[in-house]
Amino acid sequence: MSAGHSVKPGAEPSAAEIRRWRQYLADERAEARIYRDLASRRTGEEREILLALAEAEGRHEAHWLALLGDRVGRAARVDLQTVLLGFLARRFGSVFVLALAQRAEARSPYDQDVHATDAMAADERIHEEVVRGLAARGRSRLSGSFRAAVFGANDGLVSNLALVLGISASGVSNQTVLLTGLAGLLAGALSMGAGEFVSVRSQRELLQASTPNESARAALPHLDVDANELALVYRARGLDQVEAEAQAAQVLQDIDAVSRAAPPSAPDDVDEHEAIGTGLGAGLASFCFFASGAIIPVLPFLFGIGGLAALAVASVLVGIALLSTGAIVGLLSGGPPLRRALRQLAIGYGAASATYLLGLLFGTAVG
Incomplete structure (x- = not known):
């Protein structure tokens, strides 16, 4: 591994190079602060790992300081995502921050920059895996009840919007649409909660039987x-x-x-029971979040809005919620949040559009 690249002796760096180095310097300082802020909310091994990451970012900072010399000048602006990461790290220090940090490390430009050392480029690739491992710990702690919550909310949004649109398109009164939406909310929430409870309890019982x-x-x-x-x-x-x-x-x-x-049961770092969650917790989360999602398409009718205006408001509200849940899932999975959000929106609107067309056909046939 080479020691790195630097400006040739006697050669003045270009203005573009100076701007780029200043940006790198600002980014390294910001990322080091983020890791220190996250470390302040952790204990034990996780704290040590985060502080070691901050120390590594400090070495990268020193590299750009050496290249800039007396040309450091005013600090460059940090990109919006890094600013957001810093804010979340100081306020929450949650798995969402680690998921965002994982994506940030994956976008390091050092592989393509001749003025970054090979060691720095390698550091950034390894940092991505370190942060991925830390984020995986948080994901495993959330995966049981959180999975039930996110997918419960998404199911409530899509299924009740489809139900409300389909019933409304058939030409029934607003009161009928409202009652149907509320009935769909209650039936769906009970079904989701009971199903999740049975599913998780069965999984835990199977694990216990195999231990x-x-x-x-x-x-x-x-x-x-x-x-x-x-x-x-x-x-x-x-x-x-x-x-x-x-x-x-x-x-x-x-x-x-x-x-x-004696042989261990499974060489995993994560307790399988913890990753699955508890049946009661998953069931309650599924019930509550399905209901919270399913109430959104009904809100316009609850407030007395009717006709196409109610359907338009319901569709917009559900669209915003679908984009939010999709982005959250994207963040936690380490995938692109925007793509996940748009995918969620397309699936939800696709299902709702199908039932709306069926409602129109049914209403025409009956009429």
Whole structure:
């Protein structure tokens, strides 16, 4: 790895190069502040990792300071996303900030800039993976109830907008549309909540059934060494006969080390039960967020608006909500928020348009 590139001795950097270096300097300083702000809200290992990232950004800052020399001048403006990251880091320090930081690290221009060192370009690529790992921890803590909440809200938005548009297009009264929307809200929320509760409880029960029984380890000192039933355990877990017998022999040689020698259930950093969430939490989140999404298409009718005006207002409100949920999912998944938001909007409007056309056809046929 090369030590890097610099301006040739005696050569003056161009105005464009100076502007670019000043921008890099401002960005590195801002990113270091973000990591320090995030670290101030963490403890233990996560805090140490974030402070190490801030220290690395400080090394990059020193590189641009050296190149600029006495041409540092006024600080360049930081891009809007970095400003937003800093604000969120100071106010919340949440997984959303880490997800945004992951995307920011992925867009590093150092690979294409001859004045950035190879080490700096490599740092930025590794930083993306470090932040991805930190964000993954937060995502795993949110994934159970949060997944139910986001998709519950999205289902409520789409299904009740489709229901309201379809019923309204058939030519019924505003009161009928309102009652139908409220009935759809309640039925859907109950169905979603109950379904999520059963789903998560079933998943947890399956995991518990697959988790090794700790009490079985107490029987190890009393095993018949010649028969070696322990080898069957390892064979049942996927080892072939030779590997299973070798592993069992090693365990039986030192009973005091059983807890360390016995095979772990799963080499994951994340507790699977934690990642799934609790049945009650997921069910309540699904119920509440479905209801919060499903109420939006009904709001115009609740406030006495009718006809096409009510449908237009409902569609706009639901569109804004769909864009928001899509952007949130995009941020958490590390994907492009705008693309996820537009995809969510297209799917929701597509479903609503289909039911609206069916309502028009039904209303015409009945009429």
